[in-house]
Structures are given as C-alpha cells and as structure tokens.
Amino acid sequence: MSCASGLQADCEALLSSFQETDNVRFEVFSGLWRDRRFHTIFHGQTRPLEKNKFTQKVLDLAWRYFLPPYTFQIRVGALYLLYGLYSTQLCKPKQKIRIALKEWLEVQRFQQDLINAQHYDAAYIFRKLRLDKAFHFTAMPRLLCFRTKKKVRETELKEEFKELSNRVSKLITNDVLEEMMNVHDHYQKMKCLISTDGSQPDKALSLIKDEFVINIKNMILEYQQWQQDKMKSSSKAKDSDEMTDKREGGTSQDSEGSERANALAKIKYKSYNAVAEASKSRRHRQVKLESSESGSDQGKMKTPRCKRSRERSQLTQKRNSLETKDRRQAIKKEAVTRNRRMPVIAEENSSEEDLPCPKRKRTR
Amino acid sequence: MAGSSGGASGAVPEYEVPELHTRVFHVGSFGALWKRSLPGAELAVQGAAAEDGAAAVAEELGCGLETAAELRAVCSIDMLKSPDKEEDPEIISEDSSLVTLRIRKKALERREETIIVDRTCRQETFTYEMESHAIGKRPKDPADLIEEGELFLTLNIFYPVIFQKHKDHKPYQTVLVLGSQKLTELRDSISCVSDLQMGGEFSSHPDQAPEHISKDLYKSAFFYFEGIFYNDRRHSECRDLSRTIIEWSESHDRGYGNLQTAKMEDYTFNDLSIKVGFPYLFCHQGDCEHIIIITDIRLVHQDDCLDRTLYPLQIKKHWLWTRKCFVCKMYTARWVTNEDSLAPEDPCFFCDVCFRMLHYDAEGNKLGEFLAYPYVDPGTFN
Numbered sequence: 129m130s131c132a133s134g135l136q137a138d139c140e141a142l143l144s145s146f147q148e149t150d151n152v153r154f155e156v157f158s159g160l161w162r163d164r165r166f167h168t169i170f171h172g173q174t175r176p177l178e179k180n181k182f183t184q185k186v187l188d189l190a191w192r193y194f195l196p197p198y199t200f201q202i203r204v205g206a207l208y209l210l211y212g213l214y215s216t217q218l219c220k221p222k223q224k225i226r227i228a229l230k231e232w233l234e235v236q237r238f239q240q241d242l243i244n245a246q247h248y249d250a251a252y253i254f255r256k257l258r259l260d261k262a263f264h265f266t267a268m269p270r271l272l273c274f275r276t277k278k279k280v281r282e283t284e285l286k287e288e289f290k291e292l293s294n295r296v297s298k299l300i301t302n303d304v305l306e307e308m309m310n311v312h313d314h315y316q317k318m319k320c321l322i323s324t325d326g327s328q329p330d331k332a333l334s335l336i337k338d339e340f341v342i343n344i345k346n347m348i349l350e351y352q353q354w355q356q357d358k359m360k361s362s363s364k365a366k367d368s369d370e371m372t373d374k375r376e377g378g379t380s381q382d383s384e385g386s387e388r389a390n391a392l393a394k395i396k397y398k399s400y401n402a403v404a405e406a407s408k409s410r411r412h413r414q415v416k417l418e419s420s421e422s423g424s425d426q427g428k429m430k431t432p433r434c435k436r437s438r439e440r441s442q443l444t445q446k447r448n449s450l451e452t453k454d455r456r457q458a459i460k461k462e463a464v465t466r467n468r469r470m471p472v473i474a475e476e477n478s479s480e481e482d483l484p485c486p487k488r489k490r491t492r
Numbered sequence: 493m494a495g496s497s498g499g500a501s502g503a504v505p506e507y508e509v510p511e512l513h514t515r516v517f518h519v520g521s522f523g524a525l526w527k528r529s530l531p532g533a534e535l536a537v538q539g540a541a542a543e544d545g546a547a548a549v550a551e552e553l554g555c556g557l558e559t560a561a562e563l564r565a566v567c568s569i570d571m572l573k574s575p576d577k578e579e580d581p582e583i584i585s586e587d588s589s590l591v592t593l594r595i596r597k598k599a600l601e602r603r604e605e606t607i608i609v610d611r612t613c614r615q616e617t618f619t620y621e622m623e624s625h626a627i628g629k630r631p632k633d634p635a636d637l638i639e640e641g642e643l644f645l646t647l648n649i650f651y652p653v654i655f656q657k658h659k660d661h662k663p664y665q666t667v668l669v670l671g672s673q674k675l676t677e678l679r680d681s682i683s684c685v686s687d688l689q690m691g692g693e694f695s696s697h698p699d700q701a702p703e704h705i706s707k708d709l710y711k712s713a714f715f716y717f718e719g720i721f722y723n724d725r726r727h728s729e730c731r732d733l734s735r736t737i738i739e740w741s742e743s744h745d746r747g748y749g750n751l752q753t754a755k756m757e758d759y760t761f762n763d764l765s766i767k768v769g770f771p772y773l774f775c776h777q778g779d780c781e782h783i784i785i786i787t788d789i790r791l792v793h794q795d796d797c798l799d800r801t802l803y804p805l806q807i808k809k810h811w812l813w814t815r816k817c818f819v820c821k822m823y824t825a826r827w828v829t830n831e832d833s834l835a836p837e838d839p840c841f842f843c844d845v846c847f848r849m850l851h852y853d854a855e856g857n858k859l860g861e862f863l864a865y866p867y868v869d870p871g872t873f874n
C-alpha cells in the first residue's frame with residue numbers, strides 16, 4: 129500500500145466513524161480524533177522537505193471532502209479534520225490550505241449555512257482558521273504543470289460520503305417545484321379570469337389536478353427516502369428498524385444551546401438535502417450561463433422547458449470541451465543549426481546521474 | 493491593454509482540460525476578484541492579529557456572549573491532544589492504529605538498510621534550503637515591502653534540451669514573480685549558458701575570448717503568451733525576433749490566427765491573459781528556446797518573503813552534470829579543443845589553467861596544432 133492510499137484510509141476511517149455518530153458537534157469529533165491519536169500522523173518524519181510535502185498532501189486530501197458532492201455531515205467532519213491537521217502539523221512555517229477562487233462561493237455559502245443552522249462550533253472553527261491565516265487564496269486547487277510530470281491519477285474518494293445524486297433529484301429541484309407552483313397558480317388565475325364564475329375555473333377548463341405540485345414533491349421525497357434506506361441497508365448489515373429509530377431521536381447528545389436549531393437543521397437536511405443541493409448547483413450553473421449569454425431572458429417567470437434546454441446546451445458545451453483534449457499538441461523542438469563558429473562536441477552517452485551536490489563542495 | 497478580457501466572468505480560473513490546464517483568464521482581474529472577495533484583515537500581510545474576543549465572535553456568528561466564550565474552550569486545539577503521555581514527534585509509537593504510520597515505519601526501516609540515504613538526504617536538504625531560504629524575509633527599506641493583495645506567480649522555466657538523456661524528463665528551474673513585475677524583470681533574471689557562450693576559435697589569442705560574451709552581443713529576446721510576442725525592445729540594437737515567425741505564419745496561412753507583437757518592457761504579469769498549466773515560450777540568442785509554464789497564481793501571504801527586491805525569486809533548480817577538465821579531473825571545463833595534437837581525444841576539455849599550461853609556452857606562444865573554443869558548461873549556474 130502506498131503512502132497516499134494509507135493516508136486516504138486513515139482519513140476516511142475517521143470521517144466514517146464521525147458519520148456514524150450522526151452528529152456534527154466538534155466535541156464528538158475531537159473524541160474520535162483523540163481515540164486514534166490522529167495528530168501522530170505527522171510523527172516519524174525527520175526531513176523538512178518530506179514533512180512539507182506530506183503535510184501539503186494530507187491538507188489537499190482533507191480539503192476534497194470539504195467540498196460538494198459530499199454530505200453535510202462529511203463536510204463538517206472535513207472542516208474539523210482540516211482544523212486538526214492544520215493545527216497539529218509540525219512544519220515551520222505552517223503549510224497552508226489552498227482555496228481556489230472557483231471554490232470560494234461554495235465555501236462562503238457553507239459558512240453561512242453553518243451560521244444559519246446555528247452550528248456555532250463549526251462556524252467558529254472555520255472563522256478561526258481564517259483568522260489564523262491558514263489559507264492560500266489561489267487560482268486553482270493544485271499546481272498545474274502540463275504533462276511534464278507523470279500523470280497523477282485522481283484517486284476516487286469514498287462513495288458513501290457523497291450526497292445522494294440521481295437524475296430525479298437533479299431534474300426536479302426546489303427551484304423547479306417553486307416555479308411549477310407559481311406557474312400553476314398563474315394558470316389557475318388565468319382560467320378564473322376567463323371563466324363565468326370569477327372565483328373558480330369552468331369545469332371545461334379543469335384539465336389538471338389541483339394539487340399536482342404537492343403530489344410530485346411527495347413522490348420525490350418518498351423516492352429519496354427509499355433510496356437512502358436502500359443505500360444504508362446495503363452498505364451495512366444493520367437492522368433497518370434500529371436505523372429509523374436512531375434517525376428520529378438522534379440529537380440527544382447535542383449541547384443544549386443549539387439543540388433546537390440542530391434538530392431543525394437536521395430535519396431539514398434529512399428530508400431535503402439531496403433536493404436542496406441539486407438546486408444550489410443548478411442555480412450556480414445558471415449564473416454562469418447568463419453571464420456568458422449577455423443576460424437576455426432574465427425575467428422571473430422562466431418556464432421549466434426553457435431551463436431544460438439550457439441545461440442541454442450546457443451538456444453539449446461540456447462535451448465540446450472534452451474534444452479539445454484530442455487536439456492538444458505535443459511540443460516538439462526542432463534542432464536548429466547554429467551559424468556561428470562552434471566546436472564539434474559529440475553527445476556524451478553517459479548514463480551518469482546529475483551530480484546532486486554543489487560545485488563548491490566538490491572542489492574543496 | 494492587449495489581450496485583456498477584463499470582465500469578472502472571465503476572471504475565475506476554470507479547467508479547460510481537467511487536471512492539466514485552465515482556460516485563458518486575465519491575471520490582474522483574477523487578483524482583483526480575490527481582493528474584492530476578502531475582508532481587509534484577511535489580506536493584510538502584517539499588523540496585529542484580528543480581534544478574537546468573545547464579543548467579536550458573538551457578533552459575527554450571531555450567538556450570545558456566553559456561547560462565544562464557551563466555544564473558545566470547546567473548540568480549542570487542546571481538545572485534539574492526548575494528555576496521557578509525553579511523546580517524541582520523531583518517533584513512531586508502536587501501538588498506533590494509523591495505516592500511514594505503519595507504512596512510514598516500513599519505509600524508514602528500508603531506508604536504514606540502504607546506503608544511498610546520505611546522498612538523497614544531501615540533495616533533499618539542498619532542495620529544501622532552496623525552497624525555503626527566503627521565507628518570512630522582510631526588506632530593510634520599508635518601501636520595498638510587498639503590498640497586500642499582490643499576486644505570486646510560480647513559473648517553471650525549462651532548460652533547452654541539450655542532453656539526450658533529458659529528452660523525457662526535462663530539467664527546469666522554478667521562480668516566483670510578482671504580478672506587478674515587468675516581463676523584463678523576469679527576462680533579466682533568467683540565467684542560461686547560451687548567454688555566456690563565446691563564439692569563435694581562439695587558439696592564437698586565448699586572452700581575447702572573454703570579450704565576446706553572447707549576452708552583450710545578442711540582446712534580443714521574446715516571451716510568447718496567448719498569441720502575443722512580447723519583444724525586448726529596451727536596446728536600440730534589439731531585433732524583433734518574432735517578426736520572422738509571424739511572417740512565416742502569415743505567408744503560409746498556418747491557421748495560427750492573428751499573432752501580435754508588444755513590447756516586453758511595457759507589460760507586467762498582471763496585464764497578461766494566460767492559462768495556468770499551459771506551455772509558453774521564452775526565446776533568446778536567436779534560437780535558445782525555453783518552455784515556460786505558469787503552474788500557480790495566488791495572493792501573497794504574510795509568511796512569504798515580503799522583500800520585493802528579492803523577486804524574481806528562484807526556489808528550485810536542476811543540477812546539471814558538469815564536464816570536468818581532462819587533465820586535473822577537478823575543475824569544470826572552460827575550453828574545448830578539436831584536432832588537438834596534444835590531446836588524447838577529440839574533442840577534449842580543459843580547465844583554464846591546464847589548457848594554458850599544456851598548449852602555450854612561458855611567453856604565450858602556441859605549441860602544436862589545435863583549434864580552441866571557449867566552453868561554457870551547462871552546469872555553470874549550479
């Protein structure tokens with residue numbers, strides 16, 4: 129097993145056990161950290177360069193769990209993990225956590241979510257990292273050096289940490305539901321206006337069930353619940369009844385101050401997380417599209433169909449950008465003959481390595 | 493300015509090819525966007541730490557004073573430390589459950605068994621020193637302090653490929669430049685043997701050789717970024733090296749679109765539109781080409797070297813193999829001879845002292861037949 133995969137195993141084991149507690153308190157996390165004596169992960173390194181590189185690597189790994197598509201619980205766990213790793217590292221000066229500009233919006237939104245849901249400990253820790261200047265504000269998450277290094281394969285991180293995603297929840301988001309509701313209301317009113325009795329539409333115009341939006345919502349929630357249960361029971365051979373019990377009364381360990389808010393936030397995340405997440409990412413994409421489309425069609429009433437066609441054009445755009453990969457050219461260097469008078473020197477066929485030590489040491 | 497797209501939407505770097513390089517973005521606008529996104533205290537490169545009292549916490553998080561005070565204790569780093577026993581961070585404890593530590597322990601044991609440790613260790617120490625020698629430095633003159641919000645660009649500058657063995661693994665140096673620095677400041681900092689190359693055969697008058705250093709003779713150079721050649725036009729004798737390329741491109745309709753030229757001395761890195769991770773070019777001495785890759789751009793941090801005068805700052809270089817004198821086997825070669833009646837091989841390399849001792853008498857008269865050329869070793873800048 130390589131060092132990188134060992135590191136991933138350790139981080140995921142810690143995050144997994146945090147996930148199992150079904151709790152987002154730092155108190156709980158720090159207990160798990162202490163049990164494993166996780167700070168010793170930096171021990172046994174005597175060379176400073178090695179130390180720096182390892183620390184960069186582990187911070188980079190932890191950072192990846194902090195961003196979507198990971199669940200709220202894992203993201204909070206990742207924040208605590210980053211805090212722990214940053215604070216207990218042995219480098220001087222401390223290695224920094226890299227934030228890319230494109231991630232910043234997401235990070236800020238997460239901090240706002242923490243504050244709104246009154247997860248004060250998590251919000252406090254993020255604030256503390258910022259005060260401690262633990263971040264490098266960068267262009268991209270990692271350094272990019274074209275193909276000069278052997279291609280580093282992006283390792284797949286634990287699938288179970290990810291927010292459940294499926295086509296249904298991507299298609300029908302909170303936004304879409306809201307819009308459907310608006311369109312439906314609007315439609316009802318229009319029908320009333322042209323009806324003989326102004327307060328309700330004529331029978332002949334009643335072509336759609338009145339509560340269909342609510343029905344759709346319920347069906348989606350039901351589907352998600354089913355999917356969640358399926359996921360849990362397949363990943364663990366636990367009694368499913370016990371799971372539901374735990375889920376319903378799991379907030380008892382929380383500190384009193386934020387208990388109620390916690391419970392509320394949990395209920396919210398439990399029932400809406402997949403829906404809410406998808407809608408966010410969608411909103412984000414929309415903004416991007418609008419800015420590149422010189423802002424036409426910004427009216428509030430957008431029909432779902434219009435949105436869908438936009439999404440499709442997004443997909444084709446993505447495909448196009450993939451194709452440019454093939455067009456990448458290798459850089460070739462042509463040998464140019466010098467026209468100045470130069471000596472004839474044959475290429476040395478030595479396989480000798482470059483001398484690592486500076487000249488002054490050799491000539492002494 | 494040429495090549496600047498300006499707008500905020502184009503200033504957020506995104507991948508064009510995942511994990512490889514970004515789309516084109518304007519460096520200055522990117523920096524401005526970060527600056528706008530962060531409060532002043534977070535940008536500051538010096539000064540007192542921001543307010544961390546309970547009142548500040550309570551206000552920012554919207555919680556009560558009591559909760560704020562409590563948070564400080566609950567979230568303390570001490571919560572992560574195991575108080576049970578004293579430990580030496582250099583030693584891996586036996587009973588750890590961490591996979592990382594088991595792997596590291598094995599690697600350390602293996603390392604102890606082999607002898608190469610000393611050499612890799614020395615090499616590593618040197619790389620580390622190179623990387624960190626300037627960290628935390630402050631200028632003597634406060635006017636040279638790097639301002640908050642300044643951008644740091646990390647550049648890999650590749651050596652021209654001179655050895656066959658470097659064909660696949662090209663050596664490079666890494667430098668840090670500031671967004672507000674001019675392209676010419678980078679150009680002047682790039683050290684390359686071809687600048688020291690001396691053209692010509694000097695066997696009859698070896699003392700004249702040093703007068704003909706290429707850097708002084710051929711001052712032209714250009715950078716190429718995103719369709720624009722930035723030519724060094726500071727000296728009247730500088731030629732527009734890019735003109736031939738542009739004419740070639742246009743005359744054959746090569747499909748490279750509109751290639752433009754600009755003056756290197758008029759542009760800072762903030763003025764450029766570039767892709768991070770994409771290969772560009774630096775060309776000097778007519779045909780000495782160096783690939784340049786901007787691997788990273790970020791805001792300056794208070795732990796960085798904040799002395800502006802030390803930039804461009806070299807933080808990594810490659811040790812090139814050096815040719816030694818054939819006679820003393822000690823000093824780096826300064827001369828190379830062809831058709832040398834006094835030498836056992838052709839070509840043959842000599843340091844200055846051995847070369848003169850062997851090839852000239854006390855009065856400086858040439859002995860025997862040979863052609864002599866000044867030789868600049870690629871490892872000169874080691």
Ligand SMILES: [Zn+2]
Pocket residue numbers: 652684685686687776780781782
């Ligand atoms: Zn060169």
Ligand SMILES: [Zn+2]
Pocket residue numbers: 817818819820821822823842843844845846847
């Ligand atoms: Zn010698």
